[in-house]
Amino acid sequence: MEQIADEQINESDSMSMLQEINEKSIDPASQIILHKAEQEGIETAWDRYEKQIPQCSFGQLGICCRNCNMGQCRIDPFGEATEKGICGATADIIVARNLLRTIAAGAAAHSDHARGCSANL
Ligand code: SF4
Numbered sequence: 001m002e003q004i005a006d007e008q009i010n011e012s013d014s015m016s017m018l019q020e021i022n023e024k025s026i027d028p029a030s031q032i033i034l035h036k037a038e039q040e041g042i043e044t045a046w047d048r049y050e051k052q053i054p055q056c057s058f059g060q061l062g063i064c065c066r067n068c069n070m071g072q073c074r075i076d077p078f079g080e081a082t083e084k085g086i087c088g089a090t091a092d093i094i095v096a097r098n099l100l101r102t103i104a105a106g107a108a109a110h111s112d113h114a115r116g117c118s119a120n121l
Pocket of ligand 1: 065094
């Protein structure tokens, strides 16, 4: 409970709510924001995450592919059913391809920051 600034803690706050906030983030600034959001009923990424539970096991393993219109394809992680996508991609290929596409998309999404920095220089 010490992680949230004392002035942010209202006497009416329940211990369980503070415990829940501390479990969401160890960052004191984030805890203050989460506390304020909770008080004002503002939805956060943590709330949206909890609404997604249980998440898709295929997606968590990275063995679901939607890269083309022949899929979506899912690889059986136990090797008892499908071992390849329609195009012939194995689990290793699908995982590697998904990872690279995710990295490329993330980097592209933040390239504007680099452009802003270079413009300032
Ligand atoms: S595994 Fe191959 S066929 Fe299936 S969705 Fe991905 S790219 Fe398309």
